[in-house]
Amino acid sequence: MNFDSATYRATLSRFTTGVVVVTAAGGAGMVVSSFTSVSLAPPLVLFCAGNTSTTWPRIHAAGRFCANVLAAGQEDIARRFSGPGDRFAGVPHRPGVLGSPVLDGVHAHLECEITDEHPAGDHTIVVGRVVALATGDGTAPLVFHHSRFHNGAALTASV
Numbered sequence: 001m002n003f004d005s006a007t008y009r010a011t012l013s014r015f016t017t018g019v020v021v022v023t024a025a026g027g028a029g030m031v032v033s034s035f036t037s038v039s040l041a042p043p044l045v046l047f048c049a050g051n052t053s054t055t056w057p058r059i060h061a062a063g064r065f066c067a068n069v070l071a072a073g074q075e076d077i078a079r080r081f082s083g084p085g086d087r088f089a090g091v092p093h094r095p096g097v098l099g100s101p102v103l104d105g106v107h108a109h110l111e112c113e114i115t116d117e118h119p120a121g122d123h124t125i126v127v128g129r130v131v132a133l134a135t136g137d138g139t140a141p142l143v144f145h146h147s148r149f150h151n152g153a154a155l156t157a158s159v
Contacts, residue, residue, distance in 0.1 A: 013146050014145070
């Protein structure tokens with residue numbers, strides 16, 4: 001390797017991503033930096049959980065999760081679910097079909113059952129089968145680019 005971790009991180013910050021909060025029953029929730037579609041048939045998604053996360057074991061134990069794709073204007077929720085304390089305090093939500101919290105006002109949400117886990121360096125790749133989903137009405141996504149939150153409204157202008 002001819003680069004350090006700071007250079008690696010700075011380079012990856014150039015990739016624009018959506019902002020996703022993964023939740024599970026029992027008050028577990030965390031922001032994930034990697035979330036993507038895996039398969040259409042069956043419908044599968046994945047997220048990556050840090051091996052040092054204190055929240056991931058609680059989501060693992062639940063066996064299911066909800067991937068809440070945050071909407072523009074929900075930066076405060078992203079920050080809350082990235083830090084310590086009661087992450088759900090003051091965040092309106094309801095139980096989803098599988099019992100995992102669905103956050104109010106999100107751009108989209110996908111409720112999943114965990115099907116596979118794969119160790120990958122300092123993270124675990126978590127694969128989930130989607131059993132329920134919905135999109136928000138008239139919302140734009142919250143996106144993360146160059147280590148900052150941005151309103152993704154321009155991305156949805158042509159949709």
